[in-house]
Amino acid sequence: MKTPKYLSAEIACSVTAGDTVVVRGPRASALPLIVAVSIRDAASGRMVVETGSPCRRPGAKAAGDDGRWFAAATPGFVGVEGRIRMLLHGALGDANDAHLEDGTVLRLAPPEAYRLSSVLQQGQNVVAEGIGFSSALGKVIEVRLIGPSRNRSP
Secondary structure (H helix, E strand, O other), X not given: OEOOHHHHHHHHHHOOOOOOEEEEOOEOOOOOOEEOOXXXXXXXXXXXXXXXXXXXXOXXXXXXXXXXXXXXXXXXXXXXXXXXXXXXXXXXXXXXXXXXXXXXXXXXXXXXXXXXXXXXXXXXXXXXXXXXXXXXXXXXXXXXXEEOEOOEOO
């Protein structure tokens, strides 16, 4: 499922890992992926609906814009080592993120993700360095360096 980044806090407040959800939206053309328009928690009925970027609606704020979720974010140059649990893709099928088994998200621009496709494989061990952010929603690293080990670059 693909969702806009500005809905991250609202989704995190509405559903949790293990919840049964009903997702509605169009299927992506290149992957078995749904571009979510609505996400409903089957047990509680809580729903998140994609209504367009808050930047397009004058005066509107995305969930978390008041600082409740992102005030704890502290960027810095960090390194991480781990196994890739899964790759995330854009609606056109382009890989753009990798989730490690510890929950860390590795962000890469699609051209770099394509160029590094031999390293970015499910189950592959990777070492990555970049600008890291940590908040109540998790850890994200904007990758600057990545390889299969500290001694080998891709």
